[in-house]
Amino acid sequence: MKWAGLDRYGIVVMTGECPMIDDKTIFPSGLHKVIIDPPDVVVHSRWFHDGQSFEMLPDRPSEHHVLDRETRSWVLDLETCAKAARNKRNALLKETDWVMLPDVLLSSDVLAEYRTYRMALRDLPQQSGFPENISWPVHPEGK
Structure with missing residues (x-):
């Protein structure tokens, strides 16, 4: 099963195929949310999931910028x-x-x-x- 793991901002931080153990899916720890069967996205800070769908964001200007989920823009922290x-x-x-x-x-x-x-x-x-x-x-x- 394909999946995409999101951080607390909705940014895709991991993707992969999940192993099944005793009919249960095992996901890596530390993810805020997991989306099952996402479109072909890559692990990159430009993919965002708003709860409904994925969209591409502009490049993150620096590691000091965080995503404003409402405006879908990067703001300096x-x-x-x-x-x-x-x-x-x-x-x-x-x-x-x-x-x-x-x-x-x-x-x-x-x-x-x-x-x-x-x-x-x-x-x-x-x-x-x-x-x-x-x-x-x-x-x-x-x-």
Whole structure:
């Protein structure tokens, strides 16, 4: 039997053929809903099931976009986007923590560049475009 598994937004996340065990169909766990005998759809974030039928959606702009079921359009989840930006910022700060150790020998000019870079990273959430449009500071070593 062919099937399509949907997530909580109605997006097709799995398709397949189900095995029968003792006349019972076994589906993978973690699916919100399963549609039996769907049309030939593929596992892709562009297939949507509205409860009645499948339709093709435009490409998902980023992993931070979620589907608005009513308008059938992708909307930016600002909370997820902000969390991802903060995680990236924290990783970049961690990469340069060594510079702040008291026994690191750097010239005062280089140390000032790192301090400026780290302050710019900490100030990212105050940027006017945060979290959608972020102007990332340039690493002192050009990374």
